Amino acid sequence: MFPSSLRRRDLGAAALGGLTGGLTAASPAWSQRAAAAVAPPAADVVLAARHRRVFAGLAARIDAQLTDVQSVVVQHRGQPAFDWFRSGTTADTLHDVQSVTKSVLALLFGQAMADGLVRGPDELVALRLPAMLRLGADARVQRLRFAHLLTMTAGWPPDEIARPGRDDDLRWLVRRPFVAEPGTRFAYDNGAANLLALGLAQAVGEPLANYARRRLFQPLGIGRLAWRRGAQGHALGAIGLSLTTPAMARLGELVLHEGQWQGRSLVPRAYVQDLARRHSSGGPPLSTAYGYLWWLGAGSVMASGYGGQWIHVDPALDLVVALTSRRTPESAARGQGATLIRRDIVPAVRRLQRAGQ
Known part of the structure; x- marks a missing residue:
């Protein structure tokens, strides 16, 4: 389970463009989510339709307005929710x-x-x-x-x-x-x-x-x-x-499920819980709390690389986002990847959650 200190702390760092500040304040136990029953195929079909609806138009927006972003993979409730790859880039890149x-x-x-x-x-x-x-x-x-x-x-x-x-x-x-x-x-x-x-x-x-x-x-x-x-x-x-971006998403899923993968424990559950615990208030370059080589937001755990490389894990939303960007000082300054997660992806998934879907 996310420590309560993490769930309630709004760290809203300027370097993140506010990425951590707008996240939900309460997270259910990871262990309960990891043990949840797999949705039946009919439910998967319904969820896929809802994903298409809430992410409608996002690919065009990324392509035209967020030109630093190179690839995006979104997993929600263990299902593919959205992916996008800039021309010349594929899931195998x-x-x-x-x-x-x-x-x-x-x-x-x-x-x-x-x-x-x-x-x-x-x-x-x-x-x-x-x-x-x-x-x-x-x-x-x-x-x-x-x-x-x-x-x-x-x-x-x-x-x-x-x-x-x-x-x-x-x-x-x-x-x-x-x-x-x-x-x-x-x-x-x-x-x-x-x-x-x-x-x-x-x-x-x-x-x-x-x-x-x-x-x-x-x-x-x-x-x-x-x-x-x-x-x-x-x-x-x-x-x-x-x-690859899908590989980044799988690593995020491993953290989301506390080191458990397809019924097998790869990384000790207690260790992953400690990894996601606040060990310090952190500092630059992201100026948000820090665990074990993962950055911590208000209810999220993040891996961040120069220029806009992200693995964003939000247990409350059962959400993993993997995202890559051009690796330049300009892309690092613009923070388009963080903007995409904060302004588009997280709110879209939150809308599904608020609707009880």
């Missing part, structure tokens, strides 16, 4: 999802917990990467726990810059100067996510991309993806994943 990679990394950590390969967020990072203690780093690296990396509270300053030669360089990552004690201050830090990826790869005992394909993506039916490596040959944690 891979999109560089930027920092959505971080949120997928958080799911992988939960998968590794289920496999017994990590004990949990409270485990010391140095137990998996003992070399970091021999690199002449600040003594605070000895106290770093995976929870600090998952919540962006490691103690390093904010860093949103990709550094192709250093992103997976353990020495460079851990020798950066600390500005706070671990666990005391939020700072959105690509280096922390990249360090998490290195530690998790060590824990699972194989390249992280291989583990992800075998234990997370394949069970979800996701076969088409790419994961960029750094200069040292390791999968990056801050950025680097390329996914």
